[in-house]
Amino acid sequence: xxxxxxxxxxxxxxxxxxxxxxxxxxxxxxxxxxxxxxxxxxxxxxxxxxxxxxxxxxxxxxxxxxxxxxxxxxxxxxxxxxxxxxxxxxxxxxxxxxxxxxxxxxxxxxxxxxxxxxxxxxxxxxxxxxxxxxxxxxxxxxxxxxxxxxxxxxxxxxxxxxxxxxxxxxxxxxxxxxxxxxxxxxxxxxxxxxxxxxxxxxxxxxxxxxxxxxxxxxxxxxxxxxxxxxxxxxxxxxxxxxxxxxxxxxxxxxxxxxxxxxxxxxxxxxxxxxxxxxxxxxxxxxxxxxxxxxxxxxxxxxxxxxxxxxxxxxxxxxxxxxxxxxxxxxxxxxxxxxxxxxxxxxxxxxxxxxxxxxxxxxxxxxxxxxxxxxxxxxxxxxxxxxxxxxxxxxxxxxxxxxxxxxxxxxxxxxxxxxxxxxxxxxxxxxxxxxxxxxxxxxxxxxxxxxxxxxxxxxxxxxxxxxxxxxxxxxxxxxxxxxxxxxxxxxxxxxxxxxxxxxxxxxxxxxxxxxxxxxxxxxxxxxxxxxxxxxxxxxxxxxxxxxxxxxxxxxxxxxxxxxxxxxxxxxxxxxxxxxxxxxxxxxxxxxxx
Numbered sequence: 001x002x003x004x005x006x007x008x009x010x011x012x013x014x015x016x017x018x019x020x021x022x023x024x025x026x027x028x029x030x031x032x033x034x035x036x037x038x039x040x041x042x043x044x045x046x047x048x049x050x051x052x053x054x055x056x057x058x059x060x061x062x063x064x065x066x067x068x069x070x071x072x073x074x075x076x077x078x079x080x081x082x083x084x085x086x087x088x089x090x091x092x093x094x095x096x097x098x099x100x101x102x103x104x105x106x107x108x109x110x111x112x113x114x115x116x117x118x119x120x121x122x123x124x125x126x127x128x129x130x131x132x133x134x135x136x137x138x139x140x141x142x143x144x145x146x147x148x149x150x151x152x153x154x155x156x157x158x159x160x161x162x163x164x165x166x167x168x169x170x171x172x173x174x175x176x177x178x179x180x181x182x183x184x185x186x187x188x189x190x191x192x193x194x195x196x197x198x199x200x201x202x203x204x205x206x207x208x209x210x211x212x213x214x215x216x217x218x219x220x221x222x223x224x225x226x227x228x229x230x231x232x233x234x235x236x237x238x239x240x241x242x243x244x245x246x247x248x249x250x251x252x253x254x255x256x257x258x259x260x261x262x263x264x265x266x267x268x269x270x271x272x273x274x275x276x277x278x279x280x281x282x283x284x285x286x287x288x289x290x291x292x293x294x295x296x297x298x299x300x301x302x303x304x305x306x307x308x309x310x311x312x313x314x315x316x317x318x319x320x321x322x323x324x325x326x327x328x329x330x331x332x333x334x335x336x337x338x339x340x341x342x343x344x345x346x347x348x349x350x351x352x353x354x355x356x357x358x359x360x361x362x363x364x365x366x367x368x369x370x371x372x373x374x375x376x377x378x379x380x381x382x383x384x385x386x387x388x389x390x391x392x393x394x395x396x397x398x399x400x401x402x403x404x405x406x407x408x409x410x411x412x413x414x415x416x417x418x419x420x421x422x423x424x425x426x427x428x429x430x431x432x433x434x435x436x437x438x439x440x441x442x443x444x445x446x447x448x449x450x451x452x453x454x455x456x457x458x459x460x461x462x463x464x465x466x467x468x469x470x471x472x473x474x475x476x477x478x479x480x481x482x483x484x485x486x487x488x489x490x491x492x493x494x495x496x497x498x499x500x501x502x503x504x505x506x507x508x509x510x511x512x513x514x515x516x517x518x519x520x521x522x523x524x525x526x527x528x529x530x531x532x533x534x535x536x537x538x539x540x541x542x543x544x545x546x547x548x549x550x551x552x553x554x555x556x557x558x559x560x561x562x563x564x565x566x567x568x569x570x571x572x573x574x575x576x577x578x579x580x581x582x583x584x585x586x587x588x589x590x591x592x
Contacts, residue, residue: 050283055257058266058279061223065213065277069270072212076185076203079122083129084189084201088114093131093189093198108137115139126174126204129189148173150186150200159200163188168229168274174204181235182206193396207235213277214238224280227270239280247280259283322350326357339365395421401453417453420446430475434586437503437510438469440478444501447479451486455497458490463502471510472586474559478512480552481578485516509565509584515577521570529568549578556580559587 083089092107115127116139128138130150150156150173159165164187171184187201214236215223224247226237239247251258251265258265267278325342332340340361344354398421405414427443441464452458482499490497502513521529532550536557549568556564565581 051259054264054281054283055259055266058257058264058281061215061279062266062268062277065225065279066270068212069210072210076125076205079118079125080185080187080201080203083115083118083127084187085192086114089129089189090192090198092137093129094191111137112139123209125209128173128202128204130200130202131198159186159188166271168271169231169233171202171204173202180207181229181233210236225277226280227275227277229276230274235275251280322346322354326354329357329361333361333364338368395425397454398450401450405453413453417450420450424450428476433475434472435475436469437471437473437512440473440475441469441501441503444478444482447482448499455486455490458486458497458499461498461500463500463504465504468503468505468510471582471584473510473512473582474555477552477556477580478514481514481549484549484578485514485518485576488518490516490518505584506581509563509581511579511581513577513579515575517575520572520574520576522572526568526570533566552580556582561587563587 088107088111092111095104095107111129115129115137119125119127119139126139128136130136130148136148150159153159155165155167164185167184167186170180170182174182174184183205185203185205187203189198189201190196191198210227213227214225215238224239224243226239227235229235247263247265250261250263252260253267255267255269258267262283263280264283265278265280267276269275270277322342322344329340329342338361341358342354344351344358346354398417402414402417402421405411405417424443424446427439441462448458448460478501482501485499486497496517498517500513500515502511502515504511529549533553536550536554553564553566556566560582563583565579567579568576569579570576
């Protein structure tokens with residue numbers, strides 16, 4: 001191989017040079033090669049990392065918006081249920097129109113004020129109540145079509161079947177609000193006494209209510225978001241009109257990630273595929289290595305090069321030691337060893353970094369402790385709310401029995417029922433959440449003594465293991481199960497009513513069984529209860545059916561978690577058997 005004149009001459013001069021010159025050349029060439037290689041690696045790595053970071057950012061931003069939207073819809077459901085089961089709305093939907101006009105107007109005024117207050121609290125949402133007779137009530141200053149008939153809407157059957165329907169796009173009911181995009185969520189309103197149908201509730205959500213899905217221009221100035229519905233109408237967008245055409249030309253349409261010309265976009269669906277969201281972001285500029293001063297590197301003498309290398313090694317050690325310590329401490333934190341700190345002898349930015357890490361570690365430990373306490377408080381609050389739902393109509397039924405005894409001239413029996421009722425509600429008002437099974441059984445005996453005034457031929461059999469009665473359990477656990485058997489099991493046949501309550505010790509705890517020979521449950525009803533129990537385990541919402549059994553299971557599951565065993569067996573026309581097994585000692589991990 002014949003070399004060109006210049007490389008051949010340079011190679012000959014290198015061969016004729018002394019060792020010192022060769023060493024200088026080799027070191028200089030090596031440093032230059034390292035710098036060039038470092039520059040290339042830096043550029044490629046930086047570009048790849050920037051691309052990866054941008055894509056991960058878009059994916060995390062999309063996931064955040066989905067969570068925000070799901071949380072917002074969940075809050076809307078909670079607000080809707082709060083309205084539907086409020087005393088004012090329930091009373092207004094069932095009030096007798098033969099009552100005095102002043103009374104009716106007073107209720108109507110209170111409901112409209114109630115809805116207006118909720119509208120103010122919830123970012124000016126619009127609420128409309130529709131009675132079964134097509135009478136409309138709404139929050140103040142809201143115009144709507146008084147001739148609107150929900151029963152003529154094409155989706156009415158789906159609303160009656162599923163108890164909820166979302167109408168996307170501007171609703172005819174709220175046609176007077178504005179001309180912008182909106183969606184309307186309809187709910188069926190039922191009575192909290194007997195779950196009978198009363199009417200409907202409509203909540204109108206405008207694009208302004210969804211502004212939380214848009215990025216904060218102060219902190220995310222490079223983020224652009226556009227949300228459209230299934231008809232291509234824009235719901236929300238901060239894409240400047242001047243960029244619309246340019247982005248459409250740069251980035252291809254379709255789902256998933258797209259990138260071209262420094263722009264990235266991620267497209268996905270929302271609201272079960274009925275909305276399309278597209279997030280745009282311009283890639284950050286790559287940190288280029290400056291080449292202007294690279295010629296100085298080749299002119300450095302050997303001592304300066306050695307000093308430079310030694311300085312780099314020493315400085316690298318100075319930097320890496322605290323980083324390694326932080327890394328090791330972080331690995332321990334990942335193993336749930338919270339509160340660890342790193343020794344800090346540095347007075348510069350590294351010292352500030354270590355101090356920040358130590359503060360973060362201590363704060364994280366404190367936050368985890370506070371979070372555990374908050375979770376325990378939340379769990380207590382959830383259990384209290386569920387316990388307050390027990391026996392909502394028992395007082396009404398008992399008052400009916402007392403009224404019947406008084407009318408029948410049985411005053412002494414009525415007095416006895418009143419005394420028993422007082423004891424029952426004194427038991428209900430006890431602050432203690434945990435009671436013994438002995439107290440629960442005594443409570444059930446008092447409850448059944450009232451029930452027998454209504455079902456005179458009710459036979460109750462007790463199969464009790466005295467040793468098991470000392471087991472502590474959540475208050476009001478047995479009463480909903482017994483009441484469910486009395487009200488539903490013996491509804492069709494009360495002449496041959498037999499109820500069995502068994503309590504005994506088993507190998508892994510205490511078993512409680514409530515069994516009746518009533519009408520039993522159909523397979524569909526039993527499947528609905530099992531779905532409710534599974535929803536409780538997964539943190540979902542109950543469907544509102546068989547609330548007695550579901551309530552008991554939910555309260556017990558919040559306490560015992562997977563230590564609880566709960567089974568339901570039922571055969572139509574033959575009866576139902578509910579069995580639960582709880583540990584003999586109550587859980588302590590949730591106590592405060």
